[in-house]
Amino acid sequence: MALALFDLDNTLLGGDSDYLWGQFLIEQGMVDADSHQRENLRFYEDYKDGTLDIDAFLTFQLAPLAQHPRAILDKWHQQFMAEKIESIMLDKAKRLIQQHCDKGDTPLIITATNRFVTEPIAHAFGIDTLIATEPEEIDGEFSGRYVGTPCFREGKVQRLKEWLAKNHHSLKNSHFYSDSHNDIPLLEMVDHPVAVDADDTLICHAKTRGWQSISLR
Numbered sequence: 001m002a003l004a005l006f007d008l009d010n011t012l013l014g015g016d017s018d019y020l021w022g023q024f025l026i027e028q029g030m031v032d033a034d035s036h037q038r039e040n041l042r043f044y045e046d047y048k049d050g051t052l053d054i055d056a057f058l059t060f061q062l063a064p065l066a067q068h069p070r071a072i073l074d075k076w077h078q079q080f081m082a083e084k085i086e087s088i089m090l091d092k093a094k095r096l097i098q099q100h101c102d103k104g105d106t107p108l109i110i111t112a113t114n115r116f117v118t119e120p121i122a123h124a125f126g127i128d129t130l131i132a133t134e135p136e137e138i139d140g141e142f143s144g145r146y147v148g149t150p151c152f153r154e155g156k157v158q159r160l161k162e163w164l165a166k167n168h169h170s171l172k173n174s175h176f177y178s179d180s181h182n183d184i185p186l187l188e189m190v191d192h193p194v195a196v197d198a199d200d201t202l203i204c205h206a207k208t209r210g211w212q213s214i215s216l217r
Helices: 008-012 017-027 033-049 054-067 070-088 091-102 115-124 154-167 181-187 200-209
Strands: 003-006 106-114 130-138 141-147 175-178 192-196 212-214
Touching (some): 003 008, 003 091, 017 070, 070 115, 091 106, 130 154, 181 200, 200 212
Parallel strands (some): 192 212
């Protein structure tokens, strides 16, 4: 079965779950509003510009997970799904996933956003296989650190290669759908790279390479 790889934020979703989780924390009074808003926006702009320091970002992003019990975080995440995520799960994205499933392809979400935020979203799309940045857990609680390679840029390539080797899979006839120039290293690897509602840098690259460009909006 061929793989159908999907980026999540601004690809299957009409927004960025990472950024929205930060906004949700602010709205719920779980973090200092001014400083978290400032840093959340700064890191988001760095991501779009291609200048993101992934280690600094993960230190910022994962810190709130270590400050609250897992049971409370899970309850908050249910609210987050209802208030922030369900409305931006794109109908065209759902149909595209189903088209691949109907062909017998294996859908997989691969995202830089951490597993705590993204795993329930992947399940909501009906996708069981997720490659994401892994927050460290100790005795079932988050430490505020990450384990392994962050699933970002070249790290996304490394994580996928590890998954392929472990699961005895290949990229033969594979698709990868993404909006971001940060995913060009992985888009270069697949047989069918597809730019989805892409940023300007990726649009230019896709035109140069003759890649398909689509919109799910």
